[in-house]
Amino acid sequence: MFVLRYFVNSGMFGVRRKAIREITVVVLLQLWTATLLHNAGWMKILAVAYFFGSFLNHNLFLAIHELSHNLAFSTPVYNRWLGIFANLPIGVPMSVTFQKYHLEHHRFQGVDGIDMDVPSHIEAQLVRNVVTKSIWVILQLFFYALRPIFIKPKPPGLWEFTNLVIQLALDAAVVYFWGWKSFAYMILSTFVGGGMHPMAGHFISEHYVFTTEQETYSYYGPLNLLTWSVGYHNEHHDFPRIPGNKLHKVKEIAPEYYEGLESYKSWSQVIYMYIMDRTVGPFSRMKRKVSKTAKKSE
DSSP: OHHHHHHHHTTHHHHHHHHHHHHHHHHHHHHHHHHHTTTOOHHHHHHHIIIIIHHHHHHHHHHHHHHHTTOSOSSHHHHHHHHHHHHGGGOSOOHHHHHHHHHHHHHTTTBTTTOTTSOOHHHHHHOOSHHHHHHHHHTHHHHHHHHHHHHSOOOOOHHHHHHHHHHHHHHHHHHHHHOHHHHHHHHHHHHHHTSSSGGGHHHHHTTOOSSSSOSOOEEOSGGGGTTTTTTOHHHHHHOTTSOGGGHHHHHHHOHHHHTTSOEESOHHHHHHHHHHOTTOOTTOSOOBOOOHHHHHHO
16 A cells, blocks of 8 residues: 555656646636637637637636645645636636535545535435436536535635635636626636536546446546546545546556446446436435544544
8 A cells, every 4th residue: 555655646746847837728728718709709609618618617627626635735735826726717716615625525425414525405306307407417516516505504714715805806807808708708618617518527427326336436538638537536535645647557556446346438428327317316326424423523
């Protein structure tokens, strides 16, 4: 175990430079694209948002996921600042808050009321057929954003305030210098990229159970190149302190633990399966009960 951890973490300086470089390029490219669309028609804005901007903003969302595990810098505060920077084209402040809840997803995976990745009982009751599941998939990001507010609200702190102020300043600058259409492009890129979109299939593929009693599933398709290898999800949950670009080495080093598990090669297919399979819904997940000791420490 020690040898595995040492081997996959040995290039941390390279990971740091790669993270800074890739995030900076994507942030600047997305902001530049937003400025180019300041006088475009709404259909063009929507088309560019779906077929281009959505990939960039979803990439940044998963960069924030990477930074929430402090995988770019050994000093957590540097990861937070880079996460706030990566947050800019997304349009809505979420980097700091995401980290608060996401780390609990790893610690209390599958526990109702603590793991905010688990849909609420209201979602399970309402989302039951093809139509409602299609709407739920399209609005996934809204459910992810609103679920913690209603189920487990946490008081904001200084970092949330910092994230909010910087994000609002960027949004105001975009509107002031380039207009509402540029800002709308950023928001649309976030919204469509998190809904009925190939990259958003990972939200469902990671923990929804279709045919087996397996809790977590990996995806070994080409979109890992754009998503910080979040598809290596079994590997990520086993080793959350290993950067995404090194998770493939975990599978290579220990194939006996991963080769026999169910996995996916298409996130689009996962979305289709989820919507069309009447036996699958928001509660098609493995649930756990938290121990009293763990709950007290939490």
